[in-house]
Amino acid sequence: MAPIRLVHHAPGAPGLRFFGLGPNFIPSRALLKLQRLLDRHAFWARGRSFEQLRRLLSGSDAVVSVWRGKRLVGFGRATSDGFSRAVLWDIVVAGDLQGHGLGRRVLEELLHAPAVIGVERVYLMTTNSAGFYSQLGFQTAEPQQLMVLRR
Template sequence: MALPGQNTQDESDPGQGQGGTDNRTAPCSPVRPRTNRVRLIQHSNLKLRLQVRIEDLRCLLDRDSFWARGRRLGDLRKMLNGSQAVVSAWHGSDLVGFGRATCDGVYRAVLWDVVVAAEHQGQGLGSELVTMLLSHRHVAKVERVYLMTTNGAGFYTKLKFHEHHGQKLMIREPGNSCKDKSEPELY
């Protein structure tokens, strides 16, 4: 678990990276704890540590989530660049937790991809990741924070999230045209 004073915002140690290719053949091995210390990092706008260690992020998502498996390295870089708040958790040199948020800084924010390695679940790390995301300068003052979950409602309820029955989740799949074919085109 993170020790007091271990939450950092500095990315001065980007670590060793895997390079910038979309090679998906590298195996994802389980995280092997070397120490008891987990360090949380609230990333700057550049997200250097994760940009350099993008393969580690891909492995965490492939290994410990069902919704984010198979994401391409280039798309993960775009995802990081489009996220206003990003938090990661490191156990030694291993990435063991991740979460991000997108927001407008005033009205709405959405939490995405909160993931904790299986070996570190049930120890409060997920709560720390979410708390750090919620305290991020871009997220902390918005009117409302949203998230979508399939299996984590109980976890998020403990963090004061609740189901909102007055709204419905609506999804638009790629490739669906917005244009109604019966309407004439206007020039």
């Protein structure tokens, strides 16, 4: 069975974005695989076009992908101002590999990324996975409220 590889991409993930690079900088059709991973396992990020994926990657200060051989099995990204606030986005693990510690590894890798590690507060939004994040120290943000402008 192929070993699990965690890839910490450069800010903006240019290799993944432009050339679909995976582990060891090998062309792996990673953008297509990311699209499929999000379509299947991330209800909030379904139907993203390649162009949209490239934009969200280029705007990310930390990007982590998880590979088992040639298969993309996990992903996560963060945006950050580098010292005050960071936000985690699109943390996802393929369904058949959930519950084996990969989500925790993605989260820890993002929290230790240079753009995130020294930041005062790290935020995220979750619908179903608060229990997962609370195990790693996240708390509900009361009395703060999440507000959204829908477009």
